[in-house]
Amino acid sequence: MMRTFTGTFTGTPSLVRLALRRDRIMIPAWVLSLAVIVIGTASSISTLYPTEAGRASLAASMAANGSLRALYGPVYGTSIGGLTAWRMGSMGPALAGLMTLLLVVRHTREEEEAGRLELVGAGVVGRRAPLTASLITGCGASLLLALLITLGLLTQGAVGAVAFGLAFGAVGCVFAAVAAVTAQLTESARAAKGIAGALLGVAFLVRATGDAAAPGGPEWVAWLSPLGWAERLHPYAHERWWVLALFAGVIVLLVTAAYALVAGRDLDAGLLPSRPGPERAGRRLRGAYGLAWRLQRGSLWGWAFGYAVSGLVFGATGKGIADLGRTNKSIADEINHLGGTHSLVDSFLAAMINFLGMLAAVYIVQAVLRLRGEESDGRAEPVLATAVGRLRWAASHLVIAAAGSVVLMVAGGIAMGIGYGASVSDVSGQVPRMTGAGLVQLPAVLFVGALAVLILGAAPKMAMASWSAASLTLAIGLYGPLLKLSRWVLDLSAFTHLPKVPTAPATATPLLWLLVLTAALTASGLAALRHRDMG
């Protein structure tokens, strides 16, 4: 009996090695960039708030503001470590959770759906081995992250560093276990990632709700979320180690459930039934554009929903920023630094709409790279063998990528206008103003998309390098001013060249230049695509 049980794990070490080999770039990229962000935050806090008094005043203002508590969580300690734990203590572990859930689904359901697990499963591999290997990989990555963060923050105090590192590691392991369960539910890997990701989003919202509660309010709600536990481990503020037991309990529960589910189902099957599709194509599924729309619409709606929600949240936070500025001079300086000098709220709104613009660059790269996916997976071939020319095929996806970016910026702008306008009773004035500020970001968004088109046309094998363009833009925009990088580095990002609307007036010259460059890059990319081999 014992032998048959251990036998179901046979092959696990080889599968772990396979996963590490396949993710030899992805895991280090995730882990290192998260660690750098956390350690960079600590160093920027120590630069900006070198004195205990300055930090205490920052902490007092932050703790007094409900909308900021919702965004970042409560402040527990006023040391540099304590403020780092406040600033990154919720967003950081959430990102670690995102990493592990993607990893686990990638090595379980995605392998199964692609039919590769069948090949592996026919070898000397136990029934529980693939799930075990993916959990080891996912939890291993998050524990590696925990170790790096601990090492990076050692100078701020060893005990707090261990606790803060463990907050990342524990949340990472919880969402690895969540993904282990969702991977058993659906036949499609995309759906499994979607469900696990949605649960992560819910965990964040639940924590935000609890943290936003006024003193005496339903603060306990935050205890319903693993992200709330991560904060309540109190790194750098009288650590509460027993909170780790909560994590351990949930992980054990979820992993047990995942093993029970994997034991009870067939290969390729999911617990949720897969619905049959229509027998014939609907009226709108015609032409290259109909197909491209069908393939891209799901992702666009998901993004637009995210933009609407975050726009509302950012907008609603604006009023709190204004109150904060009246009580704390140093925060006012910090935000003015990011946005300009006009008015504090406008600087904040400008920084946030700029942030949404940089995220839209990620969207547009992803939408443009659909073309490459279609090509390299062989789905473009049957389409191009019909009366659809290459240019029309490419244009169908590019038009949706560009129009999708417009939709996102308009949705973000309107939502931000509503969120802020409602708090200052000026919805009709703020909505057009913020929508305009959103549209100003578009030339920079489209420019990043055009870079992707050029690479796709001229060097298709390097298409994935387009991601570096998007992430470089995002990294420069988020951390450039904070880390006080030199001017030429900041100039690398198209977003640096945009006018800081709504603080500053929109000037047409940089926008026109970006649009001209965008048109030129797109045209050369398409010309190259037209003359190269496909496949």
Added chain:
Amino acid sequence: MAKAIEVVGLRKSFGRIRALDGLDLTVEEGEVHGFLGPNGAGKSTTIRVLLGLLRPDAGEARLLGGDPWRDAVRLHRRLAYVPGDVTLWRNLSGGEVIDLLGRLRGGLDQRRKQELLRRFELDPTKKGRTYSKGNRQKVALVAALASDAELLILDEPTSGLDPLMESVFRECVREERDRGRTVLLSSHILSEVEALCDRVSIIRKGRTVETGTLTGLRHLTRTSITAELAGPPNGLAQLPGVHDVDIRGDRVTLQVDTDQLDAVLRQISATGVRSLTSTPPTLEELFLRHYEDDLAASGATA
């Protein structure tokens, strides 16, 4: 008769790998043409050049009287293509893909589609990711066969089909030929080509090694003969075109070049025949002969 496909001296390299090395291919209008070769011989590369997906390094390719690269869209209205490895969109149903590909080409016969779905026993409501390899191939086949294209380009279309479905496929191709459509059928399955094709081109290592009608090619093949004779066989081994003679008493087995068959049969019947079996030449042998040096080479290394 007009040419549906005319390829002369086609060359194409991918980096240092030479995929096509002076390939010739001529397909007459209205014929079913077998395009035969082992894996990696350059069949799919040739087809991709014909579809305007790849640009040849040298050589000439004409498709339905046009240039496959320059006139791609115009020509594609007149042809239908089944790729060797069919991948479908994961969240589109088979029925949606069939309709979509038909619409992209410019039309689809709904009645014919229904009939083909029935004959291939394909459920059009399943999503792309849930189809097996054979069923994905059926989706592409139904889409191509239900079109009114004048040229069908089929790249190893039966590699995932079971024998029952393969015979349905053969029926369908014969019907298409009777309707006057031209078919280019790439395959490494000899029996399929033998059963369906009017003419074949055999390629290896990016080059055409043999082309012609099956009857024409049979002259290049050998017939096997086993005979029991009235007396000891004399002088058989000395006849031209006779190979692998094995004599045991009055029994003889031998191979004979098909164009020398007459002389050998005379000699045998002169001795007197008790029983005789002769096996007609198959494409298999023809095919194998063209890879003989490959086999010899691999045998030598082994």
